[in-house]
Amino acid sequence: MDTDGKHTAGGEGAVARNKHPEETVQLILDVAFRLFMEKGYERTSIQDIIDRLGGLSKGAIYHHFKSKDDILMAVTDRMTAQSNQMLADIRDCGNLSGREKLKRIFKESISRPVQNDIFTVAPNFHDNPKLLFSLLHDTIDEVAPNYILPIIRQGIADGTIETEYPEQLAELILLAANVWMNPMIFDSSVEESCRKFMVFGQMLRGFGLDIVDDEMLKRLRELTAIYQEARS
Amino acid sequence: MDTDGKHTAGGEGAVARNKHPEETVQLILDVAFRLFMEKGYERTSIQDIIDRLGGLSKGAIYHHFKSKDDILMAVTDRMTAQSNQMLADIRDCGNLSGREKLKRIFKESISRPVQNDIFTVAPNFHDNPKLLFSLLHDTIDEVAPNYILPIIRQGIADGTIETEYPEQLAELILLAANVWMNPMIFDSSVEESCRKFMVFGQMLRGFGLDIVDDEMLKRLRELTAIYQEARS
């Protein structure tokens, strides 16, 4: 009976160890993620997290994570994980040119915005420098070399991309797409977002790429509209 | 006698108010700037600042600044002030085309790197998210619309720049130049910096601009070499 542990909510007896500690870890991460998004990393105290944990204590947190920064890293890892999965799938897809892969990536990231979760909490990335920075360096240090670079190399090989410096192009593209055009970082109106996208497209044309089409623009319009609504 | 106040260094009598409080403000800013650069904003405590102030107390700081964040803002303002002055000079220079103005800006920022001061403290912008963010938003919200945008508009008018969206192009250029190519933010080897610059040049060519020349590349090499040395 009650083989599935859980921390017995109201029992007078001591609440003791959970048989499935990973659930606790996920719970902490869930709570921390929401709080970091809602209030910002710096303004979220450990006590804030504890208060929303439903009975768990500070000891529990510091048993599973060695510091507040450690929690932040785990949170960002979880945030990027599924996005990275998508990138890996496209990267390893056999029968696509470099240009087609890049185009598909942009389409995917527009249609499924990192995680629908994110939009339910109305995140403010500005005034959340540490969280943003964590994602920024992940973008440059992990995503660019591991996911975009191979695609660009392929694009050079199959003639759809023109550059002598694939590593740097990968970084530049990601910085523009993931940071500059990210409505969660630089909040733009729908019009501004579309203009950014047009400029982005012109920039890519300078590297031989042509990936902008009307369908993408339409999706982008919808997305930014939804996001703006969520923030109001 | 002693009309110039200063806090009497060793006198047994009380140390009292300075007749020139602006000097005190500048002193606080000097100390804070160095500490923020050396240790990062977050790891610099008010006490750290006090300790280097030479007798001034916490009350003095909180008399002139209303919070630690307020100090940060003042520090970044002072950092960008002289850089902005240079931008304004070039922007308002009469007999130059848009392209020539942009080119001159890049040359200037390469030859006089924000402030020589910065290099004497071996700053680490990574792991200093708040300071970086402060500069980042200043770049997008102030520098882009007030300094670069007018130049780009002029470039469109005189035919040296091709784009339908000058506001967005201004942002993109600054993001690439001031953030991505900034060795203090993304530490790159000399080789990497030059490659970034080449990619940057190719990007600009997509907008009709051609500003890369050998002289700039040479200067860039020297600059990043110096910077790397300062960090080792």
Next chain:
DNA sequence: TTTATACATACCGCCGGACGGTATTTAAAA
């Protein structure tokens, strides 16, 4: 029974900041 795990609790040092007090300068009144 022992050992490792999954927590709870109590505690610590430090931090940003508020505040009351005080000496000095400034400005106006006399």
Next chain:
DNA sequence: TTTTAAATACCGTCCGGCGGTATGTATAAA
């Protein structure tokens, strides 16, 4: 010119809360 009231520049102390640690304890696995 002197007197005086107000504003300024700073000092010293105190506080709640913060991130983090040390220790204790009940349970699961061995």
